[in-house]
Amino acid sequence: MATSKAFNATKADKIFDICNMVxxxxxxxxxxxxxxxxxxxxxxxxxxxxxxxxxxxxxEFTWENYKTIFSYTGLIQGFKISILRTLTGTILGLISSSxxxxxxxxxxxxxxxxISTFLALTMYVSGGLxxxxxxxxxxxxxxTFWIYVLPGIVSAFNVFVxxxxxxxxxxxxxxxxxxxxxxxxxxxxxxxxxxxxxVLATIALFLAVGQWNSWFxxxxxxxxxxxxxxxxFELMKILQSTNQGANMINANDMANQMAQVSPESIKMxxxxxxxxxxxxxxxxxxxxxxxxxxxxxxxx
Amino acid sequence: xxxxxxxADTRNVSVxxxxxxxxxxxxxxxxxxxxxxxxxxxxxxxxxFVFNYLPIWGWTMAFQNYKxxxxxxxxxxxxxxxxxxxxxxxxFYLVLRNTLAMSVMGLIAGFIxxxxxxxxxxxxxGKYFKRTVQTxxxxxxxxxxxxxxxxxxxxxxxxxGIVNELLLALHIIxxxxxxxxxxxWFWGIVTVSDVWKETGWNAIIYLAAxxxxxxxxxxxxxxxxxxxxxxxxxxxxxxxxxxIAVLLIMSIGHLxxxxxxxxxxxxxxxxxxxxxxxxMYALNYGINIGRFSYGTAISMFTSVVSxxxxxxxxxxxxxxxxxxxx
Numbered sequence: 001m002a003t004s005k006a007f008n009a010t011k012a013d014k015i016f017d018i019c020n021m022v023x024x025x026x027x028x029x030x031x032x033x034x035x036x037x038x039x040x041x042x043x044x045x046x047x048x049x050x051x052x053x054x055x056x057x058x059x060e061f062t063w064e065n066y067k068t069i070f071s072y073t074g075l076i077q078g079f080k081i082s083i084l085r086t087l088t089g090t091i092l093g094l095i096s097s098s099x100x101x102x103x104x105x106x107x108x109x110x111x112x113x114x115i116s117t118f119l120a121l122t123m124y125v126s127g128g129l130x131x132x133x134x135x136x137x138x139x140x141x142x143x144t145f146w147i148y149v150l151p152g153i154v155s156a157f158n159v160f161v162x163x164x165x166x167x168x169x170x171x172x173x174x175x176x177x178x179x180x181x182x183x184x185x186x187x188x189x190x191x192x193x194x195x196x197x198x199v200l201a202t203i204a205l206f207l208a209v210g211q212w213n214s215w216f217x218x219x220x221x222x223x224x225x226x227x228x229x230x231x232x233f234e235l236m237k238i239l240q241s242t243n244q245g246a247n248m249i250n251a252n253d254m255a256n257q258m259a260q261v262s263p264e265s266i267k268m269x270x271x272x273x274x275x276x277x278x279x280x281x282x283x284x285x286x287x288x289x290x291x292x293x294x295x296x297x298x299x300x
Numbered sequence: 301x302x303x304x305x306x307x308a309d310t311r312n313v314s315v316x317x318x319x320x321x322x323x324x325x326x327x328x329x330x331x332x333x334x335x336x337x338x339x340x341x342x343x344x345x346x347x348x349f350v351f352n353y354l355p356i357w358g359w360t361m362a363f364q365n366y367k368x369x370x371x372x373x374x375x376x377x378x379x380x381x382x383x384x385x386x387x388x389x390x391x392f393y394l395v396l397r398n399t400l401a402m403s404v405m406g407l408i409a410g411f412i413x414x415x416x417x418x419x420x421x422x423x424x425x426g427k428y429f430k431r432t433v434q435t436x437x438x439x440x441x442x443x444x445x446x447x448x449x450x451x452x453x454x455x456x457x458x459x460x461g462i463v464n465e466l467l468l469a470l471h472i473i474x475x476x477x478x479x480x481x482x483x484x485w486f487w488g489i490v491t492v493s494d495v496w497k498e499t500g501w502n503a504i505i506y507l508a509a510x511x512x513x514x515x516x517x518x519x520x521x522x523x524x525x526x527x528x529x530x531x532x533x534x535x536x537x538x539x540x541x542x543x544i545a546v547l548l549i550m551s552i553g554h555l556x557x558x559x560x561x562x563x564x565x566x567x568x569x570x571x572x573x574x575x576x577x578x579x580m581y582a583l584n585y586g587i588n589i590g591r592f593s594y595g596t597a598i599s600m601f602t603s604v605v606s607x608x609x610x611x612x613x614x615x616x617x618x619x620x621x622x623x624x625x626x
Contacts, residue, residue, distance in 0.1 A: 016528050017425050024424055024433045027417075030496070031436050034451045037462070052460035096344055103341040110330045115341055122348060124553065124610060127355020128599025129579050130586040135355050137368065151351045154344045184336035213444035216561065220587070232446045236565070239450045271450050278442045286435060 035275075038268045042066070046265035065269035075270065078231040082212060085148040085230065089211040090204050096153050097203060098196060101162035102188045123156045133220065142221045145228060148211070158203050165199035166192060201288045209278060235274050238267060362597040382597040392598075395581040398487075398574060403558040405491045407551055414499050415544065418506035419532050434507070437500025445497075449565035452493050453480055480566075483574035490562050490575075505547065506540055513539035545621050553610030556602055578602050 036056040041049055045060035053059075069075055103109055104116055127135075132151075141147040169192070177187050193200075215232035222228040331338060362382050364375040386392055417437070424430045440448065456463050456479040464476040479485045517535050526534065560579040567575030576584075578598060586595015 012527060016423075020420055020424055021426075021429070024421065024429070028433055028436055031440060031500070033462070034455055035439075038451060038454070055462075096347070099340040100344045103337045106337060108334075109337050109341075110327075110334055111338070111341070115345055118345060118348060122352040125356065125607060126352070126603055127358055128596070128603045129582050130592060130595035130599045131355035131358030131361065133587055134358055134361065134368075134592060134596070135351070139350075154347050154351075184334070185340065188340065209442050213442075213446075215444065215446050216564075220583075232444050235450070236446045239446065239453070240568075267450070268454075271447055275443055275447050279439075282439065282442060283435075286438075 035279075038271055041265055042268035042272045044265055046263040049263065049265045065265045066273070068266055069269050069273065074226070074229065074234050075231070075273075077227065078229050078234040081145070081148075081228060082231040085145070086208050086211040089149045089152065090207040092149060092153050093155065093158065093207040094200055094204055097155060097158040098162055098193065098200060099188065100154065101159045101166060102192050104159065105163050105166040106184075119154075119156045119159060136221060143225055143228070147221050148214075148217055148230075151217075152210070158206065162196065162199055162203060165196060169195055198288060201285065205281075205285050205288060212277065231274050235270050238270060359596060359600045361593050362600045364593055366593040366596070368592065378593075382593050383601070385594065386597050386601065391581070391585075394573060395576050395578055398563075399556060399558065399577040402487050402490050402563070402577065403555045405487055406494055406558065407555060409491050409495050410498060410502065411548065411551060413495055414502035415506055415540075417499055418503040418510060418540075419536050421503065422507065422510050422536065423528060423532070434500065434503075438504065439500070440497040441501035443497070445561040445565045448493060448497055449562070452489065452496075452566065456480055456489065480568065481570045483571040486567070486571045486574040490566060493562060493566065505543060509540040509543040510536055541621070545617055549610070549613045549617050552613035553606055555609050556605045 033056070037054070040056050040058050041054050042065055043061055043063075044054050044058035045062045046065055048060045100115075100119070104112055104119075106112065126132075136142050136147060136151075141150065173191055173195075174187050177191055182190070213232060215230065215236055218228070218230045218233040219236070223233070360372075361375075363377055363379060365378050365381075366375055421430065421433060421437075424433065455461050458464060458476045458478050461476075461479075463479070464473075467473045468476065477485075479489060513536065517539075518531055521531050521535055556578065558577065560577050560583075563575050563577050564580060579602070582595045582598040582602075585591055586598060
């Protein structure tokens with residue numbers, strides 16, 4: 001559409017463009033401001049923050065808040081578990097979904113249709129919260145690290161995204177490999193996997209973000225296991241204690257709550273620490289996930 | 301447009317060996333010949349069975365007076381007693397109201413806004429500005445609900461929250477509003493938070509669909525004197541109709557099983573009458589106090605209603621727009 005701009009820009013068109021620019025700029029600000037605000041508060045002296053009026057720039061710059069939170073052992077512990085589950089979950093998820101996707105991409109595979117349907121149904125039907133909880137109890141996964149990783153290893157969405165990517169690869173490559181005597185596993189490992197790098201990057205990002213951000217499994221299954229809590233869960237505990245403090249109406253309780261409430265700046269510093277890894281990889285990986293989303297959801 | 305599950309069946313089948321030849325060899329001979337394919341897929345089929353299908357078997361608990369210590373055959377069967385209890389509990393109707401209210405609000409806002417955003421973003425002049433807006437817009441999607449709830453609470457806070465400060469500065473209100481402590485605001489807060497977090501991400505699919513529209517259509521419309529709104533209405537919207545239909549069916553299927561992450565993170569003890577949704581109810585009355593059978597009845601109710609909604613939406617769409625996901 002930009003090509004016609006030069007000779008076809010009417011007055012109404014110009015007004016429309018300007019309004020559109022203004023609206024989009026406002027959306028930009030509304031999206032970014034909260035993050036900048038949190039960052040500014042986290043870098044501001046914690047007693048000074050109480051005065052209010054910090055917007056996107058710290059008034060009394062300090063690293064103290066970050067030093068304080070890193071002396072808190074629960075946070076270091078949470079960091080370790082979060083990194084561990086992100087790595088394990090991503091690697092296992094990649095292996096399983098790519099393998100399954102390859103077998104489903106093979107038109108001659110005998111059970112392809114059955115497995116496809118079996119897998120697709122899981123996207124629409126689920127047992128629900130309580131039966132899943134009971135299953136985990138029976139499998140004795142509660143109170144272990146593996147409960148973070150094992151249940152989500154095969155995800156229908158990820159498998160189908162990878163499969164549509166494999167479908168787009170030329171089949172001749174596999175054929176010639178078969179003629180050279182390669183078995184199906186060798187084809188998967190030596191030919192398909194290297195070619196799938198872009199889509200695997202996308203899926204890796206989805207898996208890693210999901211693992212890093214999840215908190216509910218920690219809350220439900222491992223909330224009373226201090227050595228297994230994750231970073232999100234630690235953040236949640238700190239934020240929630242403060243929320244309740246702020247909402248207490250009873251004055252006696254108020255004083256009680258205030259004693260254990262973390263100062264605003266400390267809370268914001270933890271928020272930044274929890275969010276930073278994602279903000280850090282985000283610009284590098286964003287072209288991958290856009291293509292992955294499109295690949296998975298729309299086949300025009 | 302094909303959806304995920306349908307794709308396998310529509311690919312060209314030229315690579316398949318002659319089917320009559322294959323059939324003669326027999327089932328087991330094919331299994332042996334494709335042993336590597338089976339080795340690479342069967343473990344995950346078992347996996348899916350355990351983690352996705354066994355919980356459905358767990359629905360039997362809803363018809364028992366389930367005691368975790370006893371084996372399956374020693375459980376006492378009670379018929380529909382748990383469901384009768386459930387439908388007689390006043391709390392259940394409150395929770396159902398909250399679930400439906402928030403999911404309908406979320407469906408409407410979360411459906412219209414991303415489409416509008418995608419269409420207007422597509423009209424934006426200036427390549428770099430457009431790309432910047434898009435990149436920034438899906439940033440919140442990658443942040444956890446724990447963090448988003450923290451941010452929202454901060455923005456809406458009574459002392460020093462930007463929303464209250466803006467409203468005060470514009471003289472819309474005279475004193476700060478306690479957003480997080482009043483139940484009447486809760487549904488709105490959840491909806492707005494969701495829009496803030498997911499609009500950019502949900503717009504990706506629409507933007508991809510818009511990119512697939514033939515540019516000549518716009519040129520022709522311009523020659524005919526169609527303005528920008530006319531073009532959006534008559535070309536862009538019909539061009540992404542299929543995408544819209546499929547996503548609408550999917551979100552109707554999730555209407556009742558909306559999840560509870562945002563409600564859980566944004567709620568506090570003062571607003572539970574407005575924040576408690578079905579899954580939280582199952583959590584509180586099923587797991588936390590050990591009434592597993594009752595909790596299962598809640599979960600089963602949620603799942604079954606979801607499936608019915610999905611099938612209904614799919615059927616209506618199939619009749620009216622010829623689009624469906626199955």
